[in-house]
Amino acid sequence: MMPIFMIGTQRSGSNLLRLMLNQLPEIAAPHPPHILQRFMPLAPVYGDLADDANFSQLVEDVCRLVELNPVPWEGVVLDRLDVARRCRERSLAAIHGAVYDVCAEEKRAETWCCKSLANINYVRQIEAYFRAPKYIYLYRDGRDVAVSFRKAVVGEKHFYHIAREWAETQRLALKLRGEIDPDRFLCVSYEGLTGDPAGTVRTICGFLGLPYRESMLDYYRTDDAKRAATSSELWVNVTSPVMAGNSRKFLREAPEQDIRIFEAVAGQVLDALGYERAFVKRGEEQPYTEDEIRAFDAENAARKEALRKFVDPADQMRRDLQAGLLMTVRERQAVRTAAAKMKYPVLVYHLGKPKTGKKGVTL
Numbered sequence: 001m002m003p004i005f006m007i008g009t010q011r012s013g014s015n016l017l018r019l020m021l022n023q024l025p026e027i028a029a030p031h032p033p034h035i036l037q038r039f040m041p042l043a044p045v046y047g048d049l050a051d052d053a054n055f056s057q058l059v060e061d062v063c064r065l066v067e068l069n070p071v072p073w074e075g076v077v078l079d080r081l082d083v084a085r086r087c088r089e090r091s092l093a094a095i096h097g098a099v100y101d102v103c104a105e106e107k108r109a110e111t112w113c114c115k116s117l118a119n120i121n122y123v124r125q126i127e128a129y130f131r132a133p134k135y136i137y138l139y140r141d142g143r144d145v146a147v148s149f150r151k152a153v154v155g156e157k158h159f160y161h162i163a164r165e166w167a168e169t170q171r172l173a174l175k176l177r178g179e180i181d182p183d184r185f186l187c188v189s190y191e192g193l194t195g196d197p198a199g200t201v202r203t204i205c206g207f208l209g210l211p212y213r214e215s216m217l218d219y220y221r222t223d224d225a226k227r228a229a230t231s232s233e234l235w236v237n238v239t240s241p242v243m244a245g246n247s248r249k250f251l252r253e254a255p256e257q258d259i260r261i262f263e264a265v266a267g268q269v270l271d272a273l274g275y276e277r278a279f280v281k282r283g284e285e286q287p288y289t290e291d292e293i294r295a296f297d298a299e300n301a302a303r304k305e306a307l308r309k310f311v312d313p314a315d316q317m318r319r320d321l322q323a324g325l326l327m328t329v330r331e332r333q334a335v336r337t338a339a340a341k342m343k344y345p346v347l348v349y350h351l352g353k354p355k356t357g358k359k360g361v362t363l
Contacts, residue, residue: 001101003133004113004208007120007176009169010155011148012140013190015228015235016242018115019219020201026210028104029113031071031228035062035096036125037118038326045333049090059084062095064325070231070318071224076106093122093129120172132184134208137173140190141275142166143250143262150303152234153311157303159258160265160288160296167266174272189273190247197242217242232315251278261296264288 004027006014015031022029039062049055063078078099086101087094096114104112117138119126126133146162149155156162177185186207193200197217205212219225220239228235237243250259256279263270263280270277288296 001104001111003097003100003111003130004136005119005126005133006113006115006117006136006138007123007173008117008138009140009142009145009166010117011145011152012117012138013193014115014117014138015238016219017136017138017188017193017204018113019222019225019228019238020197020216021113021204022224023216023219023222024205024210024213025108026110027113027208028100028107028109028111029115030073030076030100030103031069031224031231032114032116033066033069033322034116034118035065035099036092036122037116038065038322039092040122040125042326042329042333043092045329045336055090056080056084058092059095061325061329062092062099065322066099068321068325070315070322071228073103074223074227076103078102089129091125091129093125097130117169120169120176123176134184135176135180135186136204136207137177137185137187138190138193139170139173139187139273141247141250141273142170142266142270143254143259143275143278144190144247146258146262147250147253153232153307153315154234156300157307158296158300159254159261160293161300163262163265167269170266170269170273194242194244194246231318233312 004021006017008014018029018031021027039058046054046058049058059080063080063083066073066076066078083095083098083102086098100112100114104110113136123135142163145166146159149162150157150159156165177187186204188200188204201216202212220241225238229237229239250262260279263277264285267277267280267282267285271282
């Protein structure tokens with residue numbers, strides 16, 4: 001299979017594009033459980049994956065993460081032994097590929113698309129394992145991204161913090177664009193996708209070597225879109241047709257001071273992507289002082305806390321299921337670390353024939 005990875009920043013239309021691609025019979029594009037993003041930082045917990053028990057535990061945890069996804073992978077059954085057998089090596093990337101292969105086979109698709117935009121941070125591992133993967137870099141005016149994040153139940157809430165994260169991610173993607181063969185890397189803007197959906201999707205299909213189908217624009221009528229919309233308020237818009245006028249909202253919805261902050265922090269990246277600045281001209285950017293940044297931090301934390309009161313309890317409960325699994329993994333590491341630091345060995349009691357420890361002591 002020729003895997004496809006979306007990269008970029010959230011709140012840039014990735015769910016819209018995922019649902020469009022999922023309309024193609026050749027592609028399986030399920031809602032992402034963010035396997036690499038969530039498990040790559042936890043890799044040390046599992047130790048040497050050459051050990052059968054360690055690798056089996058990682059397979060189990062990844063499969064469980066998929067099964068707890070807020071938007072279920074309908075009809076996909078993950079047999080742990082089958083997933084392990086599909087891996088060409090013992091790595092997280094291999095397990096990721098195996099579970100997506102199972103999903104594609106369930107749909108009888110030729111390949112799959114992973115919509116986890118944070119994969120931009122794991123391109124080295126992706127390139128090392130997968131054979132000639134393709135990348136769709138989806139980007140959006142960062143100031144509109146900031147407006148969207150400010151309302152969302154996830155992410156940062158102050159324009160300073162959003163601008164920093166957005167700029168860093170776009171720089172990674174633009175750097176990758178210069179390193180990957182053009183036939184494997186496509187840039188797609190949110191503004192192009194919403195302004196000319198048919199034309200943009202035709203370009204994407206050409207890049208993927210697949211025929212365009214008009215049904216791609218009927219994504220909002222699908223059961224998949226309905227499942228996503230009912231799972232979280234983050235995705236309620238996917239049951240509506242493309243919103244053509246959903247750009248440059250920041251001019252209507254963000255205070256001038258917030259826009260100035262964003263442009264001061266990420267103006268050069270806006271320039272590189274072809275977005276016109278509204279207030280801070282090139283060369284006029286001034287760094288913020290430590291006191292100003294501390295004030296931004298405090299406001300960011302206060303906005304996050306205030307928004308928690310409005311989170312849908314059912315949405316939070318679905319998120320907590322995956323969070324609970326990841327907490328269990330971290331606690332497992334804490335137990336191992338504590339045991340390793342103990343001055344004396346842990347006594348283990350065995351049923352059956354007694355075993356002898358050091359100096360003939362019966363355990």
